[in-house]
Amino acid sequence: MSTATQPAGLPERWRILAAINLGTLMAPLDGSVVNIALPTLTHAFGVPLVTSEWVAMIYLLLVSTLLLTYGRLGDLYGHRPVYLSGFGVFSLGSLLCAAAPTMGALIGARAVQALGAGMMMAAGPAIITAAFPSQERGRALGLNGMVVAAGLALGPVLGGYLVTRFGWRSIFLINLPIGAAGIFWAGRVIPRLPTRPGTGAFDVPGAALAGLGLGALLLALSRGEVWGWGSGAVLLLGFVGIASLGLFVAVERRRRDPMVDVALFRNRVFASSSASALLNFMAQFSVTFLMPFFLQDVQGRTAQEAGLLMLAFPLMFLPLAPLAGWLSDRWGTRELAAAGMAVLALAGWTLSRLVPESGAASIVWRLALVGVGAGLFQPPNNSAIMGSVPRERLGQGSGMLATMRNVGMVLGIAVSGAIFTTRRAAYLAGPAGVVAQQAYAWAVRDAFLAGAVLAMVGVLTSLVRGAPVPLTPEPAGTMMEADHSRRARGAAPHKGGE
Structure with a gap:
């Protein structure tokens, strides 16, 4: 052999x-x-x-x-x-x-x-x-x-x-x-x-534009709730971020030794798996960001009780991730990744059914379902990304994988936070008789549903990737x-x- x-x-x-x-x-x-x-x-x-x-x-x-x-x-x-x-x-x-x-x-x-x-x-x-x-x-x-x-x-x-x-x-x-x-x-x-x-050689202009673009955009998304989404600082940062990233793509396409080889995104496996990773972490962090607030502010649990309930997610992920990786080595990555996103979408929908009176057991199995979805998705999807790049571009593949994860975290928090804030205000301004706790719970429900929709889109991006054929x-x-x-x-x- x-x-x-x-x-x-x-x-x-x-x-x-x-x-x-x-x-x-x-x-x-x-x-x-x-x-x-x-x-x-x-x-x-x-x-x-x-x-x-x-x-x-x-x-x-x-x-x-x-x-x-x-x-x-x-x-x-x-x-x-x-x-x-x-x-x-x-x-x-x-x-x-x-x-x-x-x-x-x-x-x-x-x-x-x-x-x-x-x-x-x-x-x-x-x-x-x-x-x-x-x-x-x-x-x-x-x-x-x-x-x-x-x-x-x-x-x-x-x-x-x-x-x-x-x-x-x-x-x-x-x-x-x-x-x-x-x-x-x-x-x-x-x-x-x-x-x-x-x-x-190292691409200094590309590195500068990528750092400026990502930094400005992520800062705007991270501080939008604090500074106001329509504030001058957030709008300026958003413009700088989008313009810098657009210029980054234009520059990289003309460089002989680019910071990120945009040709990688012509590979359907790499492009769709990267998009799936972004969507997965957006959906996942819409849950991990808002769930502690639901448990403490809506249900009145202590921080320690909330932390123990939240452990259901990682404790289910821990044993499932290596098993999913082992299965993907034998059966392929596409179906497992799509199944993980589907389970995550189901988890988001079931979490949106929670009410202020929901008991601990009802919460735990739903959070465990989030762990199942994430555990089934991430190892096969990561393997698809890293297996689809040429050997001399492994660092670019690894960097893109980590970038999608971190940007997905920030976007998930920003999007779910914006939905929660907007919908809560709408419910409070609606028909008389809606109490603050009820408006809070309904707003969290809407944010969880949005996370479920993101995960369903992730099912599609996982299925269209095709078979993982390495470029080398x-x-x-x-x-x-x-x-x-x-x-x-x-x-x-x-x-x-x-």
């Missing part, structure tokens, strides 16, 4: 996956840990909530705007150095966060953290795709997705414990030993591989497996950018 079907470094690629998963765990874990600590930070520094929100906002914005840049840097200079650098920068940012004397310093340190987190997010899927043959790629990416869900689920619990027992600085200090171990481990198990000749004949995993074979024979590994 060829090395593509019988890899020489079988145990080694699973160690590579484990090393990547450690970095994958840190980024979402840190984000959810910080969210639970925001009230404590607001009190500790004596600042208003609108200021402390930037501790979370700056992280999300910077990560989202830099993912495409980091993906391209990985294609040019190697995904290994990008990943290891990200681990180091993230750990440095954690130290600066723990030592921050003021809220301004903390926000700046969170920006440093975001620079490192983006590197790890962009390089991780590319390294996994290169390490595993195509028949195992879905399972590997499914396990990687399971780690993301674990980080999101553990964050509130771990953050609450650390803040209560050891103070807010402990949520950043805990990253230091993990980061040191992760850098050492990843440096040992991720091989150095040769970069491909002719991959070109070289099987995934070949480059790393060849390097593993050289090591096993006692030969020196390739030196190069990766």
Whole structure:
């Protein structure tokens, strides 16, 4: 058998996956840990909530705007150095966060953290795709997705414990030993591989336009509720964002070495799978954003009770994601991804049927259904995206995958928040006798229904993708497996950018 079907470094690629998963765990874990600590930070520094929100906002914005840049840097200079650098920068940012004397310093340190987190997010899927043959790629990416869900689920619990027992600085200090171990481990198990000749130079204008466009657009969407959707700042940011992204596409089409190869979007698998990923996270985050408000403000539950009920989603996702990845390796990605989106649409519809009197069991099975839909969809869809790009564009595929995820999160929150605010005001201004709690519940219902519609559109984009045919004949995993074979024979590994 060829090395593509019988890899020489079988145990080694699973160690590579484990090393990547450690970095994958840190980024979402840190984000959810910080969210639970925001009230404590607001009190500790004596600042208003609108200021402390930037501790979370700056992280999300910077990560989202830099993912495409980091993906391209990985294609040019190697995904290994990008990943290891990200681990180091993230750990440095954690130290600066723990030592921050003021809220301004903390926000700046969170920006440093975001620079490192983006590197790890962009390089991780590319390294996994290169390490595993195509028949195992879905399972590997499914396990990687399971780690993301674990980080999101553990964050509130771990953050609450650390803040209560050891103070807010402990949520950043805990990253230091993990980061040191992760850098050492990843440096040992991720091989150095040769970069491909002719991959070109770094596209500075493209990087600047992509960063400006995404940053301005996401900032407008994130702050629209606070500043007002019709405010001058939001309208200006929206115009700058759309104009910059439009100019970015025009520039990239003419460049010999583009930041993002727009030809990738002529591949129906890549284009439709990327659109499906965006829709999936929009639908998913319409639920995860509004559900805590429904549980606490409508039903009067405590934050702890709401958090425990919300665990139904990630706890269902955790075991299902690797199983869905394994199934996609054998049956294909299209039908599983479409089925996941259909289940997510059903979950959104059932959530819209909730009433203020709904019991815990009624809520849990609906949230578990969200986990089933997300778990069935994400690993097959991720595998389709990464399997449809040429090997020399793996970083671009990885960066686009992470960008769709982060932009989908922001859009999901923005769209569901706008629908909720608009519909609640309409219900309160309607016929007399509609009480505030009833208007609140109806507005949440409408936002959940909108999420269900987005998921149904995602069913269509998943079905039209066709069969996943890679753009390169070289099987995934070949480059790393060849390097593993050289090591096993006692030969020196390739030196190069990766």
